[in-house]
Amino acid sequence: MLVNPGGPGGSGVTIAMALGKSIQTVVGPHQDVIGFDPRGIGATTPRADCFSYPADGGDGEDDHVRGQFHRTLWGNAGRxxxxxxxxxxxxxxLDTRARVQAKLCAEKDSLKGSDSIFRHLSTPTVxxxxxxxxxxxxxxxxxxxSESAPGKLSATDDKLRPDPSKGPISLDTKSKLVxxxxxxxxxxxxTFAxxxxxRVGRLILDGVVDADHYVSPLWSESIRDADAVSRSFSRYCHGAAESCALYRDNDTVADIEERFELIRTSIMDHPITLIDPISKMPIVISYSDIRLVLFVCLYAPTQTFPIVAMILDSLYRGSDAVVGQIFGWPPDLELQPFCGPPPPPSLYPNEAQAAIMCSDKRYELNETIPNLHRLFEKxxxxxxxxxxxxxxxxxxxxWQISAVDPPMRWDSNPANTSKPIKTSFPVLFISNTADPVTPLYAGVKMAQKFVDAGLIEQKSEGHCSLAAVSQCTMKKIRAYIEKGEVPPAPVRGGKGRELIDGKWDRCEADEWPxxxxxxxxxxxxxxxxxxDDVESMDALRDMQKKFYRQATFLGQIGGLNMGKINDFVLQT
Structure with missing residues (x-):
């Protein structure tokens, strides 16, 4: 079983090392778990690094220490x-910064010519x-x-075989992707499918990206459910009563929302200033910084909403102690100590996320400022x-660099037809009821691009099914992997955007904020x-904690990452 944590830019090797044992517990011991770092990412070389150049200006190794110093200065200026x-x-x-960084990457690309990594890291290539x-x-x-070869059940594995009454199905995944x-x-x-x-053996696609909008200029439809997640905070806080730090006696949901609005207005008018207790660096935390933290927290509400309540309560009481622990000394600077050897290049940030997303665009973003304003207003x-x-x-x-492999044309798939794609084994899609960046409607829509693809809706908030552990979801995943049981294909309930009132499998979550x-x-x-159920549920919880600690999606624009927030969650 290959695994990829997303991003783009996430390290599959890191995820396999951190989650491998737990994944095996969930999907079954017959699966060996393999992580790989896609092109330009992590330990894969060459790296998608626009800031590092050879120290002597020649053809030697890139100076990653100097490159990271420049990247940090550039990032802090943008913040x-x-x-x-x-x-x-x-x-x-921000648009000017995007264009000059694109120019920097293009200059690095030009030095390597046709061998440049920036031309060879698009999704079809991977x-x-x-x-x-x-x-x-x-x-x-x-x-x-033969008895030890992966991907095929032995004669003694009768308990894993499907019910014959449901028709013949091959569980042999030899030469197929799991x-x-x-x-x-x-x-x-x-894209692989x-x-x-x-060559499809088993494909679990969890937290589904709408391919049509991903290749568009702004990928705007992705956040259509983000408000549903953020609005749920006050409701969950009210239900938790004293367990929520922002709750006060006899509060209504509206009282909690009003308290939050007072905090928001205060930060907009008066940014938070503090001195980092370790580095003694002065730090200014703006409303934009707080917004970034709150948005990251929408990825895993069960873990982070209690922390959101602590942050808001601290600010409401006039204290910046909690905020200081989260923002503190910039994590990028912790990579390079002032004394001691530098870490390996694979641990440094890079520009892979932007390079992959920009290379994948079927319809380029290259707009004037007035047009950008209009797009934002919409x-x-x-x-x-x-x-x-x-x-x-x-x-x-x-963005100036074109990929060697052209971007996928999802609106008329590779066969240039609107017919669903027939795979050698049906694909399994999983979406949460309210996901801040990969909405449920995307799961319904993408499932209909593949013949007989199944869909599970996990009734929870957050990004991907790991946002909340669910025995129901876990059992359906294992049945899909080991027995070849595919949930029914989704049936749409309406037209256009009305994709969320149809029929498909739904699973309750066993936890919530x-x-x-x-x-x-x-x-x-x-x-x-x-x-087995208890062990699998505990394994899911372990996957959840480690998965979100590795999340990288917003780490490069906020000067923070989910790991720093999650470290604080674990400490408290």
């Missing part, structure tokens, strides 16, 4: 601008790499004794989080369950 609506000139400044991994795996396992992809990893998996439909009518999303998406404006999963409490509520 002072804030989000696109933080001032009357913010959007123009899909070809995945196929090469499958072929290499087959070549290696062909030399193993894969679990999250977030952008669903786009990567769907479109390019190599006869996005504002669709989501209150338009400011955060536009700040991220504007990063592709003026301020009510986290704990095995003892869960067992008491469930009654008798098997030992």
């Amino acid at each position: 002072q601008i804030g989000l696109v609506n933080s001032s009357s000139v913010a959007l123009q400044k 899909a070809r790499d995945m196929l090469s991994i499958v072929d290499a795996w087959d070549e290696w396992t062909a030399a193993l004794p 894969y679990w992809g999250f977030s952008y990893g669903t786009l990567l998996g769907a 479109a390019m190599f439909p006869d 996005l504002e009518t669709e989501s209150s989080w338009a400011d955060v999303w536009m700040t991220l998406m504007i990063g592709c404006d003026g 301020f009510h986290p999963y704990e095995s003892d409490t869960w067992l008491a509520a469930k009654g008798e369950v098997g030992v």
